[in-house]
Amino acid sequence: MLMKSSLKLPLFACALLCATSMFAQSSAPELPYDTNSTFLKWPEHIYMGEPAGVAHNSKGHIFVYTRTGSVNLSTGSSRTFVRGGARLFEFDQTGKFVREIGQDLYGFVFAENVRVDPQDNIWVVDSGSSMVVKFDPEGRVAMTFGRKPEAVSVPAIPPESQPEPPPGSAPPFGGRGPGAGALGDNFNRPGDVAWDAAGNIFVADGHGLAGNARVAKFDKDGRFVKTWGSRGSGNGQFNTPHSIAVDAKGNVYVADRGNKRIQVFDNDGNFKTEYTGIGAPLAMCVTPGTHQYLYASNSNESGNLENGEIYKLELDGTVVGKFGMAGKGPKEFGTVHALDCRSENEIYVGELLNWRIQRVTLHPGGGGKGSR
Amino acid sequence: MRRFLQFLCFTIGILSCARIVSAQAQIPPRPSAYATAPDISYTSVPNFIKLPTGLYLGEGIGVASNSKGHVFVYTRSGRTRLFEFDQTGEYLREIGEGLYAFEMAHIVRTDAQDNIWVVDEGSNMVIEFNPQGRVTMTLGRKPEAGPGWAYTTPPPRTPPPPAQPYVFNRPTDITWDPAGDIFISDGYGNSRVIKYDKNGKFIKSVGSFGTAPLQFNTPHTIASDAQGNIYVGDRGNRRIQILDSDLNLKKIIDNVGAPWAVCITRGPHQYLYSSNSNPDNNDSRFVPVSGEIYKMELDGTVLGKFGKPGKLLGEFSTVHEIDCRSENELLISEITSWRVQKIVLHPSGGASKGSR
Numbered sequence: 001m002l003m004k005s006s007l008k009l010p011l012f013a014c015a016l017l018c019a020t021s022m023f024a025q026s027s028a029p030e031l032p033y034d035t036n037s038t039f040l041k042w043p044e045h046i047y048m049g050e051p052a053g054v055a056h057n058s059k060g061h062i063f064v065y066t067r068t069g070s071v072n073l074s075t076g077s078s079r080t081f082v083r084g085g086a087r088l089f090e091f092d093q094t095g096k097f098v099r100e101i102g103q104d105l106y107g108f109v110f111a112e113n114v115r116v117d118p119q120d121n122i123w124v125v126d127s128g129s130s131m132v133v134k135f136d137p138e139g140r141v142a143m144t145f146g147r148k149p150e151a152v153s154v155p156a157i158p159p160e161s162q163p164e165p166p167p168g169s170a171p172p173f174g175g176r177g178p179g180a181g182a183l184g185d186n187f188n189r190p191g192d193v194a195w196d197a198a199g200n201i202f203v204a205d206g207h208g209l210a211g212n213a214r215v216a217k218f219d220k221d222g223r224f225v226k227t228w229g230s231r232g233s234g235n236g237q238f239n240t241p242h243s244i245a246v247d248a249k250g251n252v253y254v255a256d257r258g259n260k261r262i263q264v265f266d267n268d269g270n271f272k273t274e275y276t277g278i279g280a281p282l283a284m285c286v287t288p289g290t291h292q293y294l295y296a297s298n299s300n301e302s303g304n305l306e307n308g309e310i311y312k313l314e315l316d317g318t319v320v321g322k323f324g325m326a327g328k329g330p331k332e333f334g335t336v337h338a339l340d341c342r343s344e345n346e347i348y349v350g351e352l353l354n355w356r357i358q359r360v361t362l363h364p365g366g367g368g369k370g371s372r
Numbered sequence: 373m374r375r376f377l378q379f380l381c382f383t384i385g386i387l388s389c390a391r392i393v394s395a396q397a398q399i400p401p402r403p404s405a406y407a408t409a410p411d412i413s414y415t416s417v418p419n420f421i422k423l424p425t426g427l428y429l430g431e432g433i434g435v436a437s438n439s440k441g442h443v444f445v446y447t448r449s450g451r452t453r454l455f456e457f458d459q460t461g462e463y464l465r466e467i468g469e470g471l472y473a474f475e476m477a478h479i480v481r482t483d484a485q486d487n488i489w490v491v492d493e494g495s496n497m498v499i500e501f502n503p504q505g506r507v508t509m510t511l512g513r514k515p516e517a518g519p520g521w522a523y524t525t526p527p528p529r530t531p532p533p534p535a536q537p538y539v540f541n542r543p544t545d546i547t548w549d550p551a552g553d554i555f556i557s558d559g560y561g562n563s564r565v566i567k568y569d570k571n572g573k574f575i576k577s578v579g580s581f582g583t584a585p586l587q588f589n590t591p592h593t594i595a596s597d598a599q600g601n602i603y604v605g606d607r608g609n610r611r612i613q614i615l616d617s618d619l620n621l622k623k624i625i626d627n628v629g630a631p632w633a634v635c636i637t638r639g640p641h642q643y644l645y646s647s648n649s650n651p652d653n654n655d656s657r658f659v660p661v662s663g664e665i666y667k668m669e670l671d672g673t674v675l676g677k678f679g680k681p682g683k684l685l686g687e688f689s690t691v692h693e694i695d696c697r698s699e700n701e702l703l704i705s706e707i708t709s710w711r712v713q714k715i716v717l718h719p720s721g722g723a724s725k726g727s728r
């Protein structure tokens with residue numbers, strides 16, 4: 001409860017906010033933990049790259065969506081096309097390699113995340129193609145969201161020198177603020193996907209100044225329901241909404257990385273509260289089960305080895321504890337980009353900097369003797 | 373490593389910029405034929421196209437059948453590829469692996485002799501394969517690559533160079549008259565229809581960019597009837613222009629929305645199908661005004677309609693090509709759902725009890 005802040009009380013709230021922020025990062029209890037980074041058995045000649053996403057299904061199979069190889073530009077006669085650069089792999093519950101899914105897929109350009117829904121469908125989020133692709137458990141494409149841009153400009157046109165839109169076209173951003181995106185599944189560098197119990201689909205969309213800054217909601221049949229958010233720091237605004245999770249009641253948690261907070265919305269996108277003091281959340285997951293917890297990673301920027309701890313929170317924002325720090329050694333984390341909550345005490349952690357997936361086992365009752 | 377990351381960032385950057393420059397479209401009204409066209413009952417055959425493990429369709433851009441009922445799918449997969457399936461949808465083979473002209477798939481059609489023709493709007497080429505899958509004719513030419521050439525993409529809205537007889541600018545579709553003459557809609561860059569003889573020799577072309585009769589705004593799809601009349605889906609102008617085989621204008625149909633895909637059935641009584649597809653940018657505001665396919669007599673009399681936009685089986689996500697070898701068994705490819713559906717129409721099937 002300490003993490004909740006009310007922005008209606010200006011100065012006092014600010015002081016409280018700063019205090020709680022420092023308090024959380026310094027005083028959250030250390031959760032003892034171990035890691036195993038060799039449980040995935042990669043075949044010869046397959047290399048992981050940056051594991052942007054990791055997820056498990058009901059059988060305990062593990063899916064890894066990874067940045068691998070390089071993105072290819074191919075030159076048509078009048079336009080330049082982009083493909084390649086991301087792959088999706090499946091391992092069984094013992095870590096044995098099962099298969100690759102989506103070989104040479106049109107929408108696989110730059111891996112962002114993979115999640116598995118309660119029906120064991122595999123959902124991939126790709127920020128290079130700006131697409132979300134749903135595979136059925138057999139690995140066939142079942143539904144697609146968004147559309148990969150047909151072609152790209154080479155060299156890139158900086159945003160400030162974009163050509164003027166043709167006369168009569170709609171105002172930029174649909175008149176709904178920068179980053180608000182289009183009405184529908186026209187994403188711009190999406191980051192993550194989540195579902196509520198009814199199967200409604202929530203997409204965090206997207207990254208940085210060039211991308212959108214919103215959440216889009218679809219029903220289980222893929223029909224657009226609504227979108228909320230634009231670029232900014234107010235309630236319901238985002239600065240790189242990078243990760244998203246939904247609890248059993250349908251509340252929506254958005255890791256608002258650039259604003260260093262987690263925003264909580266009801267199922268219709270109404271702002272409820274925000275949690276601060278947990279750093280800049282890059283990855284997030286909600287545990288299954290009756291008592292749910294929220295894990296959020298204050299991942300280090302790829303240019304430094306600062307921060308890097310992962311917080312365990314009650315759904316109301318109370319910090320239960322934290323574990324880990326940035327680094328390249330065992331039990332350290334190098335820009336955690338993927339969190340998958342297998343259970344309250346078993347978490348898969350995908351690290352961009354270390355090209356590594358660690359299976360974290362927490363020992364909450366383990367004498368509280370600190371993690372390192 | 374650093375260079376690798378820089379390249380990735382660079383690539384992601386240009387993808388983002390490409391997204392920014394896409395303009396938002398205006399919302400048109402429902403086509404005027406929508407209100408009065410009766411609903412045609414239909415079903416979608418589940419999992420008709422069966423892909424082997426490890427093969428995936430990308431944007432289901434082109435679909436065509438031959439006289440045996442074999443199905444050809446020209447797809448924007450990771451790379452552009454052409455697949456052949458048998459009449460039950462079982463996978464047979466890939467054609468043209470790594471072909472020089474496969475850059476950005478647009479359309480596949482089969483001619484009366486079962487030759488397979490693909491139109492590629494990335495390489496600006498039209499390729500004929502014989503039924504065995506060997507290249508037998510090429511139209512257009514992919515420009516030569518050279519140092520620095522890859523970095524000269526013209527800025528958006530650069531006017532296209534003057535149209536030339538044997539050079540396309542993002543061509544879109546192909547059809548033939550009974551004499552075997554070849555008609556090509558060209559295209560996104562140019563705004564014209566070109567006629568070649570059956571040996572690929574230029575005869576004439578008609579059209580320029582505009583809204584007047586015999587002008588075009590993205591001539592996107594083209595089909596011919598048994599009399600040699602040419603039906604041009606003038607998508608941006610939301611009309612079908614009907615030309616005779618000498619490319620003189622005969623008639624304009626303008627009440628069935630934006631024709632993304634037209635198809636004319638074979639047999640003694642021919643019908644015309646035209647899809648008022650929902651746009652490929654997934655703009656939800658178009659859902660109430662698009663997504664249906666019209667069935668017409670060749671004179672434009674609307675007989676019925678079917679379909680609506682959506683991602684489920686039996687719904688359509690930007691229909692891009694229709695194959696209508698049979699009047700009531702259609703093959704329909706969609707851009708944004710990466711699939712080909714086999715649609716069975718039930719025109720007399722117990723009135724209009726809904727579409728699915």
